[in-house]
Amino acid sequence: MENPSLLEMRGISKRFGHVRANDGVDLTLNGGDILGLLGENGAGKTTLMNILFGVYTPDSGRIAIAGRPVHIRSSSDALAHGVGMVHQHFHLVARHTVLENLMVGQSGRGIRLDRNFILQRMQDIEQRFGLHLVPGARVSDLTIGEQQRLEIVKALIRGARILILDEPTAALTPQETEGLFTALRAMASQSMGVVFISHKLHEVMAITQRVVILQQGKVAAEVLNDGTISQRRLAELMCGQEISPPSKSSAKPGAVRLRMENLRTPGGARPSLKGVCLKIRGGEILGIAGVSGNGQSELADVIAGMLPPAGGILEINGKPVPRYTPRSMQALGVGRIPEDRMGTGLIPALPLSSCMVLSRIQEFRFSRCGFLKHAAIRRFADQQIESFGIKAAGHQVRTGTLSGGNLQKALLARELAWNPTLLLAAQPTRGLDVAATRFVHQRFLELRDRDCAIVLISEDLEELFALSDRIAVMYEGRIMDILDIQTATVANVGLLMAGVGGSK
Amino acid sequence: MNEILSQIFQVGFFAAVIRIATPLVFGTLGELFAERAGILNLGIEGIMMLAAMSGFSTVFFTGSLWLGVLAAVLTGVVAGLVMGLLTVSLGLSQHVSGIGLTLLCSGLSFYCYRLIFGQPSTLPAIKPFETVALPVLAEIPIIGPILFNQFALVYLAMLIVPAAAFVLFHTPWGLNLRTVGENPLAAFSAGVSVTAMRYQALLLSGALMGLAGAFLCMAQYNAYTFGVISGRGWVCIALIVFGQWNPWKSAAGAILFACIDALQLRLQASSAINLPYQVFLMLPFVLTIVGMALVSRNALAPAALLKPFRKEAR
Numbered sequence: 003m004e005n006p007s008l009l010e011m012r013g014i015s016k017r018f019g020h021v022r023a024n025d026g027v028d029l030t031l032n033g034g035d036i037l038g039l040l041g042e043n044g045a046g047k048t049t050l051m052n053i054l055f056g057v058y059t060p061d062s063g064r065i066a067i068a069g070r071p072v073h074i075r076s077s078s079d080a081l082a083h084g085v086g087m088v089h090q091h092f093h094l095v096a097r098h099t100v101l102e103n104l105m106v107g108q109s110g111r112g113i114r115l116d117r118n119f120i121l122q123r124m125q126d127i128e129q130r131f132g133l134h135l136v137p138g139a140r141v142s143d144l145t146i147g148e149q150q151r152l153e154i155v156k157a158l159i160r161g162a163r164i165l166i167l168d169e170p171t172a173a174l175t176p177q178e179t180e181g182l183f184t185a186l187r188a189m190a191s192q193s194m195g196v197v198f199i200s201h202k203l204h205e206v207m208a209i210t211q212r213v214v215i216l217q218q219g220k221v222a223a224e225v226l227n228d229g230t231i232s233q234r235r236l237a238e239l240m241c242g243q244e245i246s247p248p249s250k251s252s253a254k255p256g257a258v259r260l261r262m263e264n265l266r267t268p269g270g271a272r273p274s275l276k277g278v279c280l281k282i283r284g285g286e287i288l289g290i291a292g293v294s295g296n297g298q299s300e301l302a303d304v305i306a307g308m309l310p311p312a313g314g315i316l317e318i319n320g321k322p323v324p325r326y327t328p329r330s331m332q333a334l335g336v337g338r339i340p341e342d343r344m345g346t347g348l349i350p351a352l353p354l355s356s357c358m359v360l361s362r363i364q365e366f367r368f369s370r371c372g373f374l375k376h377a378a379i380r381r382f383a384d385q386q387i388e389s390f391g392i393k394a395a396g397h398q399v400r401t402g403t404l405s406g407g408n409l410q411k412a413l414l415a416r417e418l419a420w421n422p423t424l425l426l427a428a429q430p431t432r433g434l435d436v437a438a439t440r441f442v443h444q445r446f447l448e449l450r451d452r453d454c455a456i457v458l459i460s461e462d463l464e465e466l467f468a469l470s471d472r473i474a475v476m477y478e479g480r481i482m483d484i485l486d487i488q489t490a491t492v493a494n495v496g497l498l499m500a501g502v503g504g505s506k
Numbered sequence: 507m508n509e510i511l512s513q514i515f516q517v518g519f520f521a522a523v524i525r526i527a528t529p530l531v532f533g534t535l536g537e538l539f540a541e542r543a544g545i546l547n548l549g550i551e552g553i554m555m556l557a558a559m560s561g562f563s564t565v566f567f568t569g570s571l572w573l574g575v576l577a578a579v580l581t582g583v584v585a586g587l588v589m590g591l592l593t594v595s596l597g598l599s600q601h602v603s604g605i606g607l608t609l610l611c612s613g614l615s616f617y618c619y620r621l622i623f624g625q626p627s628t629l630p631a632i633k634p635f636e637t638v639a640l641p642v643l644a645e646i647p648i649i650g651p652i653l654f655n656q657f658a659l660v661y662l663a664m665l666i667v668p669a670a671a672f673v674l675f676h677t678p679w680g681l682n683l684r685t686v687g688e689n690p691l692a693a694f695s696a697g698v699s700v701t702a703m704r705y706q707a708l709l710l711s712g713a714l715m716g717l718a719g720a721f722l723c724m725a726q727y728n729a730y731t732f733g734v735i736s737g738r739g740w741v742c743i744a745l746i747v748f749g750q751w752n753p754w755k756s757a758a759g760a761i762l763f764a765c766i767d768a769l770q771l772r773l774q775a776s777s778a779i780n781l782p783y784q785v786f787l788m789l790p791f792v793l794t795i796v797g798m799a800l801v802s803r804n805a806l807a808p809a810a811l812l813k814p815f816r817k818e819a820r
């Protein structure tokens with residue numbers, strides 16, 4: 003008989019209400035494997051892994067680890083069976099030290115906390131996998147990459163042989179991602195098993211040996227990553243349809259929609275703008291690139307009317323801005339897709355219909371003399387839900403229950419309903435899956451071709467290059483340079499992002 | 507003026523400070539364990555009241571002070587269990603549950619007292635705890651009579667502060683408790699049962715609050731009156747903010763409060779200052795507010811305080 007595989011999941015099913023999150027999923031993981039788990043948002047990847055980690059109990063199905071059937075009812079069961087998980091949102095105590103975070107849940111080793119035991123294990127893990135941490139550092143002082151390393155070490159210290167990583171590279175810099183991959187390869191070479199969940203296809207291609215693709219709770223395909231499969235093919239398997247890059251016609255720039263001259267904002271806790279000059283015309287998309295924290299959020303807040311400038315000129319449609327409030331900006335025709343979908347954009351506790359009219363509620367068609375016109379609001383919401391293909395059980399559902407992609411569609415539906423002449427979009431596809439991203443991009447391009455000006459702030463260079471007509475690079479509160487899309491290269495933009503070169 | 511000062515700052519004054527501080531220390535530490543696990547136990551005022559009543563009645567009928575202490579502690583534990591059912595198992599609002607529990611417990615204590623004692627013309631009284639002079643230690647000049655000629659429960663309070671600090675910061679249980687209060691998800695994913703930790707914290711919290719109630723009617727006074735707690739529970743909640751959720755600092759806060767309280771008692775008794783006595787009564791509370799305003803500017807409450815935890819929440 004051959005060796006049993008490290009992990010076998012057979013016929014795993016789990017329902018939430020009437021949604022089948024997992025429907026008879028089979029998954030096999032061998033020692034030394036790095037397995038990619040792909041799927042759209044809501045395809046059931048995270049549910050499946052949460053079942054393996056004991057967060058959810060499956061409605062049916064069997065799990066065997068190293069050939070022995072197991073029942074995983076809690077995360078301590080999972081840890082006892084050698085299953086460790088690094089969640090997308092870290093489970094760390096920010097105020098505690100690295101060491102304290104590693105000691106949580108250690109029991110049965112005397113009445114006192116056993117610091118030396120953990121320190122020894124930390125050293126051991128550093129030697130085996132190259133994962134270095136400073137035991138006395140506070141988690142709140144660590145970078146995202148270091149916090150993730152801590153999560154991995156936490157799992158390894160508990161003796162994990164199977165490591166699940168949920169969207170591990172979402173917030174990492176390219177260098178940090180490379181470091182992570184080195185550690186993962188070290189784990190695989192020591193016959194551990196790794197499950198790598200990601201949206202980023204090129205990373206899945208780079209690190210995994212085998213890819214399982216989930217679609218609507220079922221395994222849609224399982225492919226060997228042996229160099230014969232393309233990124234494009236993976237994307238198609240994921241969505242169940244052909245993906246073509248958005249087609250872009252050449253820009254037909256119209257009238258100047260926004261002009262900034264030497265615009266400055268007060269300093270203080272936030273980075274300040276130190277004299278920004280920009281000009282955007284109708285019918286073009288201006289991409290704003292930059293490492294986060296170089297003034298992009300402030301630029302967005304100024305255009306949104308949330309941050310009054312300290313000096314300089316800001317004109318919209320050729321007229322100076324009379325007052326810096328979100329409402330007056332709106333009245334000037336500025337639509338806004340904020341970075342923070344759930345806080346600034348939509349209100350999770352409100353029903354979807356209310357969120358869809360929030361910014362326009364003072365309009366005569368939605369309210370009269372301070373009273374809401376509920377029927378009109380509902381009609382409008384239903385109409386937008388349908389025309390934007392928002393997956394929601396109706397206009398009355400709590401907005402917070404929607405998935406990321408549907409939240410973004412709802413925001414778009416609200417902001418595009420009144421034909422803005424200038425659209426401000428900050429990180430519009432962050433965390434969205436391939437299909438939702440494509441939807442957003444398609445809408446942006448349509449809008450541009452209808453003579454709207456779009457300011458696209460993004461950290462995703464691929465997105466900027468696909469959509470923008472010109473790319474402005476921000477560094478320390480200034481525009482380093484504005485490049486034409488025909489002549490711009492990634493290397494070029496990368497250097498400007500680091501503050502090298504430029505016209506200023 | 508000198509005369510007043512020398513009248514006030516005598517050995518007896520400091521011994522009184524320690525006595526006044528003792529129930530506050532018990533209550534504060536009780537509340538501290540609950541809050542460190544993420545539960546604001548606003549039941550404290552009522553729990554202390556009900557525990558005082560049950561403890562006092564037990565002593566009245568059995569004549570055994572220690573049996574009374576036990577009854578008070580058990581009362582606190584049961585009340586902590588109720589708080590756990592409401593806030594941990596059912597995940598209800600901690601503010602509403604706590605205030606409800608205080609109203610329930612205080613009402614229940616008045617009701618039971620009436621049932622048991624009726625409306626006696628003279629206040630039923632017990633023979634309270636007597637001070638125990640610790641051998642050798644009590645002989646030390648000044649410190650001896652202040653610290654080591656006290657009630658047994660005072661010695662217990664003195665031991666409980668370092669014990670609480672040790673448990674919180676140097677044991678796995680304490681680390682798990684603090685983690686549950688900061689980020690329950692982190693505790694959960696490390697295999698710690700958030701529910702069990704929070705229940706344990708609440709039971710311990712109730713037991714300590716029970717001790718506070720027992721001390722008030724069995725050592726500080728020898729009778730149970732409806733005003734026996736008179737806001738001390740609320741003071742404990744303020745003291746935790748003042749002490750930044752640290753057992754040592756919170757106990758220091760209790761002693762500071764007790765100082766001011768003892769001082770106002772002396773000032774009331776002294777004929778040198780002619781002011782309505784209510785002004786003096788107000789003093790400790792006014793200074794509590796001032797102290798809180800000064801100290802708690804950068805207070806860091808446990809991050810998960812007031813947040814219920816549900817495992818399968820999506």
